[in-house]
Amino acid sequence: MRLSPTLPRRVLLPLVAAVALLTTGGTTAVTAAEACGSIITAPLAPPVPANDPCPSTDPVVCRIRVLPMDEKVEAQRTRIRYHDLLEAMHRTEADMREAGASDEEIAREFVDMRNQAKEITRAGMTPEEVRILEERNTAKYGNPLGPTADQLYVKYGSWQKVTDASMRTSYAVDRELALEYRPCPV
Numbered sequence: 001m002r003l004s005p006t007l008p009r010r011v012l013l014p015l016v017a018a019v020a021l022l023t024t025g026g027t028t029a030v031t032a033a034e035a036c037g038s039i040i041t042a043p044l045a046p047p048v049p050a051n052d053p054c055p056s057t058d059p060v061v062c063r064i065r066v067l068p069m070d071e072k073v074e075a076q077r078t079r080i081r082y083h084d085l086l087e088a089m090h091r092t093e094a095d096m097r098e099a100g101a102s103d104e105e106i107a108r109e110f111v112d113m114r115n116q117a118k119e120i121t122r123a124g125m126t127p128e129e130v131r132i133l134e135e136r137n138t139a140k141y142g143n144p145l146g147p148t149a150d151q152l153y154v155k156y157g158s159w160q161k162v163t164d165a166s167m168r169t170s171y172a173v174d175r176e177l178a179l180e181y182r183p184c185p186v
Helices: 009-024 059-066 069-098 103-122 127-141 150-155 159-166 171-176
Strands: 037-040 179-182
Touching: 037 069, 059 171, 069 103, 069 150, 069 179, 103 127, 103 150, 150 159, 171 179
Parallel strands: none
Antiparallel strands: 037 179
16 A cells, blocks of 8 residues: 555554554554544534523533534534644644744734634634624624734733644533544644
């Protein structure tokens, strides 16, 4: 079997492990700790009635809980694409650091990348859902996509912390979509 040198590591590792399992009679296995990227942890939970009390304080989690299953599956796919963006950001950070970029340059690039991701994600939402998000962000940050790099610098006090915040994911939203995000080695 010939592997393409351009395949990402997160694709190669499971592929190599599968081949090893098939060729060694199952004596080699990839542990869960070795998996990285967007990991599906369980089947998606069925929708709950809209009047069912939500145990989360996160309105996004409460919204996901009541989605019809087909919309929940699409939300999970969208979240996996978001995790893919986080992986791209980790690689970009490594490349930018290797090229000598400053913490500020990296942070500004990541705030832009994250805002672009919001635009892409919102393309799959209803106009009403987008309106609510954009009104909230405009009221809070003066920008429909969210805070600017400068606003985040004021909040966190360092460009490295802005970069770190740009690569975070919501554990509660991931859990509701039966996902876990684990950064891959760069």
